[in-house]
Amino acid sequence: VFILTFLFCLRVSASSYSQNIRVTMDVKNMGLKKTLSMLEKKSNVRVLYSEENLPDAVQVTMDVKDMALPDVLKEILKNTELKSQILDNGLVVIVPKGTEVKDLRVRGRVIDDKGSPLPGVSVRVEGTQFGTTTDANGNYQLTVQNGAKLTFSFLGYANQTITVGNQDQTINVTLKETQGGKQLNEIVVVGYGTQSKRAVTGSIASVKYDNFKDRSNSNVTQSLAGQLPGVSITQAQGAPGSLPIIKIRGTSSITAGTNPLYVVDGLPLENFNLNYINPQDIESVDVLKDASSTAIYGSRGANGVVIVTTKLGKVGQTNVNATVEYGVQDVTRRVKMMDAQQYIQYYVDAHNNAWVASGPGRLATDPNSVRTSAYKIPDDFTTNPGQFGAGTDWQSVMFRSAPLQNAQLSVSGGTEKTQFMFSGGFLNQTAVLDANYYKRLSLRSNIKHKISDHFTIGSNLAFTGIFDRTDGTAGKSDVVSLGLQSDPFLPVYTETGSLGFRDPASVWYRFLPYSDIIEWHPYSLTRQIDEKNKSFNTLATGYLEYKIIDGLKARTSINANLYNNTFNSYANAGQAYGYSAVLPAQGVVRNAYSLNWLSENTLTYDKTFGKHTLNVLLGYTAQHQRDEASNLTSNNFPNDLVHTLNAGTVSSGSSTASEWSMVSFLGRVNYNYMNRYFLSAAVRRDGSSRFGPNSKWGYFPSASAGWLISDEDFMKDQQFVSNLKLRASYGLAGNNQIPNYGPVSLLGASNYVSGGTLASGLNVVNLPNDGLRWEKTAQFNLGVDIGLLQNRINLTAEFYNSVTKDLLLNVPVPDITGFSTLLTNIGKVRNRGFEFSLSSRNLVGDFKWTTDFNLSLNRNKVLQLGPGNAPLLFTDFVVQVKTEVGQPVSNFYGYVFDGVYKNQAQIDATPHVAGTTPGEPIVRDVNGDGKIDAKDQTTIGNAQAKFGSAITNTFSFKGFDLGIMVQGSFGGQITNQLTRYLGIWNGGRNAYADVANYWRSESNPGDGIHFKPSINPTAMEQAFSTYWVESATWVRLKNIRLGYTLPQTWVKHTPAKGIRVYVNAENVHLWSKYKNFDPENTTYPATTPSTSGNPSGAFYGVDYGSYPVPRIITFGAKVDF
Amino acid sequence: NANNFYKTKADFEVAINSAYATLYTIYAPEEAASYGELRSDDATIGSVAGAQADKWAIRDYTVSASNTLIYQYWQEYYKSMFTINNILDQIQTAGLDPAYTARVQGEMMFLRGLYYYNMVQLWGGIPLVTKVVSADEAYKIMRSSEADTYKQIVADLKFAVANLPLANAVPAVGRASKGAAETVLGKVYLSLGDKTSATTVLMDVYNSNQYGLLTSYASLWGATVKNTKESVFEIQYLGGSASNPYSPYWTAFAPVTNGVITKYGGGINQVTDDLYNEYESGDPRRDASIELGYNDAKGNFVAIKFPKKWEDRTAPSSGTQELSNNNFMVLRYADVLLLLTEATGDPQYMNQVRGRAGVPAYGTAGYPSAKYGTLALALEHERRVELALEFHRWFDLKRTGRLVTVLSAKGKAINQNNQFFPIPQYVITQNSAITQNNGYN
Known part of the structure; x- marks a missing residue:
């Protein structure tokens, strides 16, 4: 706009002015182009020409003094077929003789291929520096000469060139997006700033809103699974709102937390729940993977950093967008369990086998009257098992087809001075598990205002309220696991309407004496317990930017995250007899509060000196968090009418509080030469309250470099490689997810009773460690980006090698110290890996087809552990994981079963446990010493996959677009901890359907895998073995989305500007041999730092009954006004 | 945190409470002491839901070094030792008045002597830790011989005897007294075969005028019966609230999934017919000690024998736990009397116990001398019925050297090696210089 106005102003007087310019020039054998260029400098007049018209051979030799411009031009052009013309606006045009040059007015509108106007498109006269840009509505106008060629260019879109005709005219242009070009010029958010992708020297994966806009996940990271090489995003539990486990580039820690750091609009938050950010508000998610990118986050960067940036309106017209979605969720993959008939036979055989084995002369045919109580079998099972039919499928009882709505x-919009975005969203999701739901209200206001040329202020304010009830995710003793364990012969309701056989009024009460009849009725946990969880999260950012001088900017911000949670539950007395015990009523209230605030102050200097560009960042930040939690329990409720605690008597309560704080200094220099050679160096210094008094402060340096080879001259002449860039980086980052008070010797309550009243007691509960500090990860990253065939094909390959040392370990110490472990920084783990991604535009034109493929592999190896490299062995309900030097973290460690003994001869011929009988498992003599004992335990698997991969194909035609994503994980194992209940006889619980193929006799040996059932399984049968470990290789049709953007010809008859309808299907199909719901299920969160006992991260890939991941199909419509 | 604690007497009183609180773990119903009962002929396990091999292995003498419960006991004993030793270390440098310091040291050494005595019976010679030790120091502490372990125990208890007040002068009910220390010391002497020294200390208890038998055996038991004159050392519980240290015995000893008398039963230490039949006819102690079963929700009687002594049927409950109020007597005067007979060979003390039960005195006409022909056998019988299910049986048989004889006669697959638990495999893995007990390699 500015240039255009300028040109018009010049118009009237300029021509005569130019005519009168006088020039002095002396040239010898100079090329035409060079001569004209010299003339421009001497005369201060612009000369326009088409380079192709200038004959190369012509050399000018002349010596003129104080000559009028038109004459000088004649002199220069005398040996050519060219003439010059001075235009009204004073410009000089050089054209072939016989061509009439005149000024034309050209105007028009530039839109993208979706019909939206494109503001800021550069419109240039080819071969010149003249041109303009489009305004907020995509309009432009320009005065040019006939025959000029206009080039329309815009970042991320293919250029278009149009030749102007011989009269004033309107030229409307539709620009087409390009993949490669877009990528290179895309803005990537890095720590404390942004960079163009061209300048990125570290390893950053960036995902924009368009990549997840139609996805129906409540947490944006769920939608990113499979899209980011090197970033493993696992939907460990399928409950709405449950957090995926994110691991960036392998497992670098055993005890400390492994969650990445989340940075939401500049606020770094550990273990943040991204459900509090509405995905529709998110502009981009940028994942910093390598240590050079994350080192700017210092002691918190080692697990990678996920930067979430929310939207802000754009200058120009106001956009109103409304979206409605309706969806339905189903558990499509069920666990195959025994039905009532199979179960009854299993029950009878388990009792008879045990009875026969319990003493000499005992027979399977012995009646109950001669058996001791544990061996008795209900008469119904022996006389009339048929009465139970197939029984109850408890999965059908607990799961349902569940709707969801999302509005x-x-x-959003803005002016030059002020930009804003307001949004509101309401998600109402019924869960597939009975009585469960998830409702989220999110409100956001982002505003940025330019007060003056020097001052800009802004604020982002987001409020999210979540009301939910989520059961079934706690594993072992939660609804999903218990429901599977319930015996199938029991009815959904007894004839009295109660839920279980413990109802004395019911005929089913006859089963009570059999203590191994198991029922955990799902309804007794979902409907007989009233539960409400309410969480409120407010995230606020306010900032002030001050431009001190051109290029130098100061920024100060205050950020805060305030979280409150209240959980209420009330269990009805007796729970309608559906639970394994008739429990009294109980009310529980839990409260949690957390306030995190951050003060951040930065100074940035951005300047280009000729071919050198410099960007310097200096910063100081201070952050603090306080967490509080309390709980109260009431008992002795008179009835179930009032569920608040005051109706009963409060029987217990407690409250806890903890704090941490951190002060940091940071600095970074980015430098590039000719936008082709890039260098970056950064350092951060962190001081944290979590670290020991002898190690309060840490430095985290990094450096990286990039070389855009394709911009070199020697690459100019070839067409094949359009982009080639090499990147290398090295950095040091830390992991501070260690306990808040790890270095301190803490006192814990241990009360006694004195004189009939409670007497407070305190004792020391941990060994202190003055030198406790963060874990350090040093990572080297090498990357190459390649664009081929005008960026039709884009490849990125990266290799990294990262070594984490000072690993935070609860190092085992002799128990005679009074403690089993001491939290120490010791040990080393290496992760090295390779990431590859490919994006190819297979078909362009009306029918477009794009393929995105990525593959990542990571190899994890423990290099060093505690004193003497003693292996770490953790046991959780039989399952053992062992971490030892030379092996990946957390190998599953147990016995190897080689099938089932068919007969006594086979037992006699092999090493076996004393007393083994036919039908019991063959345990491999791993160490070959001829006996079976604890020394025969060995590595029997690991949850870490050999590699993971995903492929997305996107098609579009006219207004239709279709995306199909298939994701896979290969070569990992999963421990099915439910084997303890469902694979082995365990107190009468139901079992997997395939367990029914158990050994019955030598002539009927079953499938050779499942041993003979007994109510007294042998120690070896109950031990952790290959019987529990399954392949976790899977392929998943993760996502299909089909959209249709209504053509403008239809839309223009409506008040809307654009209408799009779509169908999105998540988790469409899973190919896996895994017995339970999903091989991605992990019961234990990988996040919590642990002071003692089992670090939960060590049990990654152990499934103790997890919530299935449902298939979700949503129908949506998005309307822009 | 610990740096600003352990300064004043008030601090130490709070710290001492935490030392006494270790009794809750050591004498918990699913702990080593209780499993001694399980290993004897008195008790078995009810059909435990989610039956774990480790529990059954203890009952059946098939434990291996990798048994997780054994390792748990080991950890818990040493965890308690840390608490005790830490107080001993701290009070040495606290500069409080000497009388107070001596009494606190006496109390701590009483607990340490008691625990090491339990441990030497469970494992034989053990690594002796008598101060707070670092990890590095710990690697250098090997198992002491059984004799040296006893030396430490005797030294601790002697110090306690010398520095603890009589029962009527303890700072609070439930705290260790001179009599308590003497009783344990007497038992230790008997274990060492030193009847003379045992007689001396036990007679001191006998003549202290602090203790006596209650008139009726049944009145010893109940949720509100606490700290009677028969009690020598008693663990203090407080029921009624989940945040109190409530008594765990009733829930744990009730039959599994009875769902009527308790919300959830532990099924631990279910009574054998063998114990039930041990009682002489008309001995009221049988029915005061053993329940024959319970009525289910329909009122039908379910026959299963389980311990009665810690019943608290009116206790409120929270979750699956009854918040019972019953205390647990580690030592009581009847035990002292029976030990005195053991030490002196004089049946008069035992006969006081029999007299209270209303059964004929040893040596009189009505006594079943055909069955219990010697005083030793009579004592064995008397201790079994008088102290039934109070965690004594296994240790009594072991002290008198009768373990294998008595139990194998009842068809149990026990051998000499089973008198000790294995040293947990994990302990040896960590420090391979620690030796294993016989039969567990």
Whole structure:
């Protein structure tokens, strides 16, 4: 706009002015182009020409003094077929003789291929520096000469060149997006700033809103699974709102937390729940993977950093967007369990086998009257098992087809001075598990205002309220696991309407004496317990930017995250007899509060000196968090009418509080030469309250370099490689997810009773460690980006090698110290890996087809452990994981079963446990010493996959677009901890359907895998073995989305500007041999730092009954006004 | 945190409470002491839901070094030792008045002597830790011989005897007294075969005028019966609230999934017919000690024998736990009397116990001398019925050297090696210089 106005102003007087310019020039054998260029400098007049018209051979030799411009031009052009013309606006045009040059007015509108106007498109006269840009509505106008060629260019879109005709005219242009070009010029958010992708020297994966806009996940990271090489995003539990486990580039820690750091609009938050950010508000998610990118986050960067940036309106017209979605969720993959008939036979055989084995002369045919109580079998099972039919499928009882609704409204826009975005969203999700639900209200206001040329202020304010009830995710003793364990012959309701056989009024009460009849009725946990969880999260950012001088900017911000949670539960007295015990009523209230605030102050200097560009960042930040939690329990409720605690008597309560704080200094220099050679160096210094008094402060340096080879001259002449860039980086980052008070010797309550009243007691509960500090990860990253055939094909390959040392370990110490472990920084783990991604535009044109493929592999190896490299062995309900030097972290460690003994001869011929009988498992003599004992335990698997991969194909035609994503994980194992209940006889619980193929006799040996059932399984049968470990290789049709953007010809008859309808299907199909719901299920969160006992991260890939990941199909419509 | 604690007497009183609180773990119903009962002929396990091999292995003498419960006991004993030793270390440098310091040291050494005595019976010679030790120091502490372990125990208890007040002068009910220390010391002497020294200390208890038998055996038991004159050392519980240290015995000893008398039964130490039949006819102690079963929700009687002594049927409950109020007597005067007979060979003390039960005195006409022909056998019988299910049986048989004889006669697959638990495999893995007990390699 500015240039255009300028040109018009010049118009009237300029021509005569130029005519009168006088020039002095002396040239010898100079090329035409060079001569004209010299003339421009001497005369201060612009000369326009088409380079192709200038004959190369012509050399000018002349010596003129104080000559009028038109004459000088004649002199220069005398040996050519060219003439010059001075235009009204004073410009000089050089054209072939016989061509009439005139000024034309050209105007028009530039839109993208979706019909949206494109503001800021550069419109240039080819071969010149003249041109303009489009305004907020995509309009432009320009005065040019006939025959000029206009080039329309815009970042991320293919250039278009149009030749102007012979009269004033309107030229409307539709620009087409390009993949490669877009990528290179895309803005990537890095720590404390942004960079163009061209300048990125570290390893950063960036995902924009368009990549997840139609996805129905409540947490944006769920939608990113499979899209980011090197970033493993696992939906460990399928409950709405449950957090995926994110691991960036392998497992670098055993005891400390492994969650990445989340940075939401500049606020770094550990273990943040991204459900509090509405995905529709997110502009981009940038994942910093390598240590050079994350080192700017210092002691918190080692697990990678996920930067979430929310939207802000764009200058120009106001956009109103409304989205409505309706969906339905189903558990499509069920666990195959025994039905009532199979179960009854299993029950009878388990009792008879045990009875026969319990003493000499005992027979399977012995009646109950001669058996001791544990061996008795209900008469119904022996006389009339048929009465139970197939029984109850408890999965059908607990799971249901569940609807979800989602409504969003956002308004965004802005002027040069002020930009804003307001949004509101409401998600109402019924869960597939009975009585469960998830409702989220999110409101956001982002505003940025330019007060003056020097000052800009802004604020982002987001409020999220979540109301939910989520059961079934705690594993072992939660609804999903218990429901599977319930015996199938029991009815959903007894004839009295109660839920279980413990109802004395029911005929089913006859089963009570059999203590191994198991029932955990799902309804006794979902409907007989009233539960409400309410969480409120407010995230606020306010900032002030001050431009001190050109290029130098100061920024100060205050950020805060305030979280409150209240959980209420009330269990009805007796729970309608559906639970394994008739429990009294109980009410529980839990409260949690957390306030995290951050003060951040930075100074940035951005300047280009000729071919040198410099960007310097200096910063100081201070952050603090306080967490509080309390709980109260009431008992002795008179009835179930009032569920608040005051109706009963409070029987217990407690409250806890903890704090941490951190002060940091940071600095970074980015430098590039000719936008082709890039260098970056950064350092951060962190001081944290979590670290020991002898190690309060840490430095985290990094450096990286990049070389854009394709911009070199020697690459100019070839067409094949359009982009080639090499990147290398090295950095040091830390992991501070260690306990808040690890270095301190803490006192814990241990009360006694004195004189009939409670007497407070305190004792020391941990060994202190003054030198406790963060874990350090040093990572080297090498990357190459390649664009081929005008960026039709883009490849990125990266290799990294990262070594984490000072690993935070609860190092085992002799128990005679009074403690089993001491939290120490010791040990080393290496992760090295390779990431590859490919993006190919297979078909362009009306029918477009794009393929995105990625593959990542990581190899994890423990290099060093505690004193003497003693292996770490953790046991959780039989399952053992062992971490030892030379092996990946957390190998599953147990016995190897080689099938089932068919007969006594086979037992006699092999090493076996004393007393083994036919039908019991063959345990491999791993160490070959001829006996079976604890020394025969060995590595029997690991949850870490050999590699993971995903492929997305996107098609579009006219208004239709279709995306199909297939994801896979290969070569890992999963421990099915439910084997303890469902694979082995365990107190009468139901079992997997395939367990029914158990050994019955020598002539009927079953499938050779499942041993003979007994109510007294042998120690070896109950031990952790290959019987529990399954392949976790899977392939998943993860996502299909089909959208249709209504053509403008239809839309223009409506008040809307654009309408799009779509169908999105998540988790469409899973190919896996895994017995339970999903091989991605992990019961134990990988996040919590642990002071003692089992670090939960060590049990990654152990499934103790997890919530299935449902298939979700949503129908949506998005309307822009 | 610990740096600003352990300064004043008030601090130490709070710290001492935590030392006494270790009794809750050591004498918990699913702990080593209780499993001694399980290993004897008195008790078995009810059909435990989610039956774990480790529990059955203890009952059946098939434990291996990798048994997780054994390792748990080991950890818990040494965890308690840390608490005790830490107080001993701290009070030495606290500069409080000497009388107070001596009494606190006496109390701590009483607990340490008691625990090491339990441990030497469970494992034989053990690594002796008598101060707070670092990890590095710990690697250098090997198992002491059984004799040296006893030396430490005797030294601790002697110090306690010398520095603890009589029962009527303890700072609070439940705290260790001179009599308590003497009783344990007497038992230790008997274990060492030193009847003379045992007689001396036990007679001191006998003549202290601090203790006596209650008139009726049944009145010893109940949720509100606490700290009677028969009690020598008693663990203090407080029921009624989940945040109190409530008594765990009733829930744990009730039959599994009875769902009527308790919300959830532990099924530990279910009574054998063998114990039930041990009682002489008309001995009221049988029915005061053993329940024959319970009525289910329909009122039908379910026959299963389980311990009665710690019943608290009116206890409120929280979750699956009854918040019972019953205390647990580690030592009581009847035990002292029976030990005195053991030490002196004089049946008069035992006969006081029999007299209270209303059964004929040893040596009189009505006594079943055909069955219990010697005083030793009579004592064995008397201790079994008088102290039934109070965690004594296994240790009594072991002290008198009768373990294998008595139990194998009842068809149990026990051998000499089973008198000790294995040293947990994990302990040896960690420090391979620690030796294993016989039969567990």
